[in-house]
Amino acid sequence: MGPTDRSAFPRKLDLRHGRVDLSHGGGGKAMAQLVEEMFGAAFDNPLLAQRNDQAVFDAPVGRLAVTTDSYVISPLFFPGGDIGSLAVHGTVNDLAMAGAVPLYLTAGFIIEEGFPLGDLGRIVASMAAAAREAGVSIITGDTKVVERGKGDGVFINTTGIGVTRPGVAPSGDRARPGDAVLVSGFVGDHGVAIMSTRENLSFETAIASDSAALHGLVAAMVEAVPDIHTLRDPTRGGVATTLNEIARQSGVGMVLDERAIPIREEVAAACELLGLDPLHVANEGKLIAICAAGDAVRLLDAMRGHPLGADAAVIGEVIDDDHRFVQLRTAFGGKRIVDWLAGEQLPRIC
Amino acid sequence: MGPTDRSAFPRKLDLRHGRVDLSHGGGGKAMAQLVEEMFGAAFDNPLLAQRNDQAVFDAPVGRLAVTTDSYVISPLFFPGGDIGSLAVHGTVNDLAMAGAVPLYLTAGFIIEEGFPLGDLGRIVASMAAAAREAGVSIITGDTKVVERGKGDGVFINTTGIGVTRPGVAPSGDRARPGDAVLVSGFVGDHGVAIMSTRENLSFETAIASDSAALHGLVAAMVEAVPDIHTLRDPTRGGVATTLNEIARQSGVGMVLDERAIPIREEVAAACELLGLDPLHVANEGKLIAICAAGDAVRLLDAMRGHPLGADAAVIGEVIDDDHRFVQLRTAFGGKRIVDWLAGEQLPRIC
Structure with a gap:
């Protein structure tokens, strides 16, 4: 950008006292300034610098993976992370x-009028840091502003593009009777951390969200066992819902061993207090893996060798079951059905 | 899906009286039903049917284009289209x-609690029809629900992936002095159509939004003139802001001929009534093209040969200008500066 451009925005964004107003989403000069001084500066990379309404790059060779998620978490800042x-x-x-190896993200912001520019700056900085750490570039974006009372602070959509590894094709429909079911660590941290911040909930805990990027862990896992049958992160609906989804997609049942499922004492206590099943509580830095029984020890070793899988465990096995039930062998030797999350446990957990 | 699945959702979604509630975004069974019966049914395609949290497909050969946009238009249904x-x-x-040739879209929904399922169904059906007509597949998606008063009906993010054509590389930084500036048709229809629906605005008009997919028009244009320097759709901020963006990116100025810019009488009248410059009013089915002067006639012919370019016109030329000004030669022979949209003309126009 040449010297003439500097005069385009006579004053810099006021991050201390400024607030987002409708003009920041109007497509005009105020939006151009927000995009340039905040998003452009934080996410800086050659593709974003193309400054068109789209990013153009050479297609990676192989199979692409594409995913999209909108984030509406409340509160925006929480122990262990923030919406960014x-x-x-x-x-x-x-x-x-x-x-897949993650490569690129897009970022779409829907901001409520009146949102402090300083808070937006913190979120964007956190997003940029997380992207840098994960080795992905934020290559194009979009900013919309809605009137006060028509949104809630900020919502963010990210869409991700990655490239798969040859010979690695985990999918929800590949769980087979006899397979082992593994989890990468303690269950329920994210949900309990968020609950602890909600005003109307009367408990406090030192638990922080487990929010983390898991592609490094997965890289170690597929190197040890390329033929992992299924990988899925148990977010909304928790481990219980994720396993039920997989059971349904694969047309199988599962039996879990309650004693094998890693749950922190504080999480178990908070869940008891709130009348929740920790298996229904959301995670943001854990994964479920399903593999052939003969691969399970090797996979578990690989997981435990990575910082984000240090507390990994084999928690059950896949069985033949026309009902596609997920069952839990309890600590007392009984059995119960682990159902999908039915209603809504905690809105806006992610 | 086998017979066992049918029992998974005992009752079908009630499109007549049902409303979205928080459980539809909870990650559990209610969400699975919404995704399956509404989104899955309407957007049906083999990639979406993978039913994982991501879609996996062979990378197209060549250069990819990726873009993202969140749509927060109000009202959701308007003359000539809807948010879908x-x-x-x-x-x-x-x-x-x-x-680029558009290939795939992702779809992220943020829905306000209480939104009628029937309205959501209409939006989804309209989205599916538009995608079919444009030849793109909606391959993965996401659903979030926010509490009443924390959103506004429905917001939709779509992220698009396309593949560019060899030798075709329009970009905002390629406008050169001497180039011709073209517009594909009447300017300002979308913005005026939306304004006419706002309760607090006291005029009526027969103008419908020009919302349309322009990739077919572009295909005809690049066949005639592969070396189009710049293509951009003048949405938020209108033709004036789009041309200023391009002038800034390319480091050039422009001179437009007011009499050459196609504006409908009703649009001009509505803008006069509201004190707006039609060049600041949003379009959703128009494009600006910039090409070498020697290519302009061929390009104009190609545009006029396509239904969406029937009213195309050469509206000005690119000049050398350190100030990067966009100027307008008025009908009376004077000249004025055409500036960026400064404040906010009309919130939530797209």
Whole structure:
């Protein structure tokens, strides 16, 4: 940008006292300034610098994975992260669950009129840091502003593009009777961390969200066991819902061992207090893996060798079951059905 | 899906009386039903049918174009379209403006609690029809629900992926002094159509939005003139802002001929009534093209040969100008500066 451009925006964005107003979504000069001084500066990369309404790049060779997620989490800032880092981690993880290497993200912001520019700046900085750490570039974006009372602070959509690895094709329909079911670590941290911040909930906990990008863990896993049958991150609806989805897609049942499922004491206590099943509580830095029984030990070793899989465990097995039930062998030796999350446990967990 | 699945959702979605509630975004069974019976049924295609959190497909050969847009238009239904068709057209057009062939869309919905399922169904059907007509597949999606008063009916993000044509590389930084500036038809229809529906505006007009997918028009144009320098759709901020963006990116000025710019009488009248410059009013089915002067006649002929370019016109030329001004030679022979849209003309126009 040449010297003439500097005069295009006579004053810099006021990050201390400024607020987003409708002109920031109007397509005119105020929006150009927001995009340039905030998004452009934080996400800086050659594709974004094309400054067109789209990014153009050479197609990677192979099979592409594409995923989209809108993030509406409340509150925007929480122990262990914020909507910006979450919007990167969540979408990177959906790519990783296809066994893909994440490459690019797009970012769409829907901002409520009156939102402090400083808070937006913190979110954007966190998003940029998460993207850098995950090795992905935010290559194009969009900004909309809605009137006060027609949104809630900020919503972010990220769409991710990655490239799959040859011979690696995990999918929800590939779980087979006899397969082992693994989880990468403690269950329920994210949901409990968010609940602890909600005003109308009367407990406090030191639990932080587990929000993290899992593509590095997946890289270690597929190197050890390329033929992982299924990978999925148990976000909304928790481990219980994710396993039921897989059971349904694959046409199988599952039996889990309650004692094998890693749950922190504080999470278990909070769930008991709130009358929740930790298996229904959302995670943002955990994954479920399903593989042939003969691969399970090797996969578990690979997971435990990675910082984000240190507490990984084999938690059950896939069985033949026309009903596609997910069952839990309880600590007392009984069995119960682990159902989908039925109603709504906690709105806007992600 | 086998017979066992039918029992998964005991009752079908009630499109007549049902409303979206928080459970439809909870990640559990209610969400699975909404995704399956509404989105899955309307958008049906083999990639979406993978039913994973991401779609996986062979990378097209060549250069990819990627674009993202969130749609927050109000009202959701308007003369000439609705948020569903707009969310397809707008994103297809951003791909087309890179000279790309649009291939895939993702769809992210943020729905306000209490939104009628029937209205959502109409929007989804319109989106599906627009996608079919444009020859693009909606391959993966996401559904979030926010509490009443924290959103406004429905917001939709679509991210588009296309493949560029070899030798075709229009970009905002390629306008050169001497180039011709063309517009594909009447200016300002979309904005005026939306304004006419706003309750607090006291005029009526027969003008419908020009919302349309422009990739077919672009195909005809690049066949005639592969070396189009710049293509951009003048949406938010209108023709004036789009030309200023291009002038800034390319480091040039422009002179437009007021009499050459196609504006409908009703649009001009409505703008006069509202004190607006039609050049600041949004379009959703028009494009600006810039090409070498020697290519202009061939390009204009190609545009006029396509139904969406029947009223195309050469409206000005690119000049050398350190100030990067866009100027207008008025009908009376004077000259005035055509500036960026400064404040906010009409919130939520797209």
